[in-house]
Amino acid sequence: MLDKSIKELSEGLQSGAFSSVELTQRYLDRITRLDSRYNSFVTVDEASAMAQAKAADARIAKGEATLWTGIPLAHKDVFCTDGLRTTCGSRMLENFVPPYDATVTANFKQAGAVCLGKTNMDEFAMGSSNENSYFGKVINPWSDEIERVPGGSSGGSAAAVAARLAPVATGTDTGGSIRQPASFCGITGLKPTYGRVSRYGMIAYASSLDQGGPMARSAEDAALMLQVMAGHDPKDSTSIKQDVPDYAAALEQSIKGLRIGLPREFFNAQLDSRIQNILQDAIKVLEAQGAIFSEVSLPNVELGIPAYYVIAPAECSANLSRFDGVRYGHRCEAPEDLMDLYMRSRSEGFGDEVQRRILIGTYALSAGYYDAYYGKAQQVRRLIKNDYVNAFGNVDVILSPTTPSTTFGIGSKGEDPVQMYLEDIYTITTNLAGLPGISLPAGQIDGLPIGMQLTGNYFDEARILNVAHQFQNATDWHTQAPHGIHD
């Protein structure tokens, strides 16, 4: 049952092979038994999950079920859930219970899915290893003799899906936060086009880059999740009014004649030769299905990381100002005056990495520095976007590595934050350009999974899901599970 696809689970539920109560209980039991190892959940709400499962079973019995009715899933703890604690991995929101649902969680509720709980994450989605959570590190289920990171910031969702503690989970991606943990945990994760999925109720890190997306074991499951998540939302004026295609229907299209670009700047001497080989094998698989490969150039992508680390902190420095200890969230004990209330509440409530990025952003926006930093970064962002627009003039999809390495050991990146920032080198430009990208398992190095990334043109999620699905039809990397997770 743990390896069943969403479609298979749905068929099982509707044929009466098992009930949603049984299915949900099974996952809740696994979380209780196994998650002390991984720490992938921050909050599990058994009572509410079981109540939702019962309601789903009642609908199934009445013949009112749809695809998602009764299927359990987990939400990254960045999505607000009505009546269920939403922490964003921060002490600041340790006791915050939102009185509203994010549009994404509301959509799944509406579709009949059962929420098992909220997954761990880097605090306020800032991090690439999930070592920055107030609720503790997440351990990658693929860990060998070394305890390894699941990646971040959606590390809890990635670990939970990899460890089969949830069939699927939601994530968010600002610079690679879905795709990098997907690569590290051997799962499939998609960051949609900016504006495709509503950001309402998704606690903002960097508003112009944040997108929610699916994290699953296959492109097919990811497509079914995206169907629920995507669409215009009047509550988010940056969400775009564009029809949502039938993603599942597009999966089976042939990729014969499809033009796939390989960016010269990513396939260079710095790329680990083992990853290079894995990608060459993947290219052969797709070539065998008729895809045509060519080199493309993205001349400005090397500026992606510096531009990102100005823009994202600048936006976060304003986005996180609302956490001031006045209306909700952490408030320091016995403040002496207003300034003391602000300073202590924020110093106590935010972890080091969050404080670092607020300071970077505040500095970058300061009078006298704005043009040199924020203004320049926005120019770079436009250049990078133009690079992609030019490339998509010649190709339909771009294939690249997702990450520069497989999962690394906890604590191994040391104290230098820049080492960690370089983790996002292949994913970050997709966010700056606002394009959709998917990471899917492409092979293993020393028994550890590694992903490849497919980037599509704007609103072309169906196409990259299609290519990913065709690859998965021909390979079994996505079905590999870490050791020690089966009952």
Add this chain to the structure above:
Amino acid sequence: MQWETVIGLEIHVQLATKSKIFSGSSTAFGAEPNTQASAVDLALPGTLPVPNEQAFRYAILFGLAIDAEINKRSVFERKNYFYPDLPKGYQTTQLDKPIVGPGHVEVDLPDGSSKTVRIHHAHLEEDAGKSLHEDFHGMSGIDLNRAGTPLIEIVTEPDMRSSEEAVAFAKKLHSIVTSLGICDGDMSQGSMRFDVNISVRPVGQEEYGTRTETKNLNSFRFMERAIKLEVERQIDVIEDGGRIVQETRLYDGDKDLSRSMRSKEEANDYRYFPCPDLLPVVFEDDYIEALKEQMPELPDARKARFVAQYSLSDYDASILSADAATAQYFETVAEHAGDAKLSANWVMGELSGRLNSEDILIQNCPVSAKALGQLVLRVKDGTISSSGAKKVFGILWQGEQNDVDQIIDQEGLKQVSDTGALEAMVDEVLAGMPDQIAQYKAADEKKRKKLMGGFMGPLMKASKGQGNPKLFNEILQRKLNG
């Protein structure tokens, strides 16, 4: 030395939209604290702003009314600072790309001349909440009902040269926004708030002096006082050999004092940047053209019409046309009374005196325009005297009765206009006043006019106030001069 005052204004105008600029909460004034604050207004995590089209429409109407360029693409920025009544920790406002570009306002000055005040720009922004500093046992209270109310901030060029000019401009602006129906104009509730930038320079000097900004003046009277006070202060400082410091000042209307709030050195770095939650707002020409078609009558056009249509003086017309509510009220009164001049006198006299003394807006006037029109009609056709009419007005003001003729009957205020009866009364009264008659006859023309009043008093008394004074006067003239 002779000094010249230089004044520029920044005016915050609350737009009369039903809901807030970025949320669906009501903007009504006076509700229980925090009952009109939604998750968006409270800046709960994950909430996002959704622009209210009506606020944009109102801002564009204002731009069209002052003959300004409308920026078809306008951008919202975040102005970052911490304050407890600013829930997000930034104000969403406009900086480089405001919706309304340069324009101008023509102002009639008290001396009969007129002047053009240039508008630098006007931008849309959200209002903050309110901090309440009383009754919380050493803590401050926060009311976020006002947070997110749409404002346009109008910034003038430093074109005004005296407090009189500044006040005349402010009144004209009040008149424009109320005529457009984009602001209720209720200054006591903060619907229009003025920040005044003031500097002085020796007459003939081209360079501006160092300016100060006096913030948040919410009445024309306070504005006039605050300017006068600040001009005197600056001249005193300079003449005593001192230097004006660029600073923000607060004026306390109750104490008629101003004090420094903060100097430029202490000023915040607001770290403006474009708000990533809001896309640039783009308007097509068609949209703006359609709004031009919907423009209501503006004060200047209305004033010209009042002069032409009602034969009012320039002065009366400008007062009655200044705000839309007064203009509409006046026109209804005149329609029912059939006498524009007499209606104008009543609206500008008895009515506005009473409204001012009780601090009531004409929109909330307890006397309907129709009732006042009927009252003026009864004065005009001689049914009641003007003193009787004042009595009726007092009863109408109570708000319990609105039938003018019934009140006249019930109070016995109908004038006696039967000349036979009046003549008999005159004869009777004059019979008892031989000395006064002799005195009158001996007096010259000028003195006679004065003495006439000595007969009217007893006559009105004899008629229990109901004799038609105009007819009494005619009869007296005939008898005494004949």
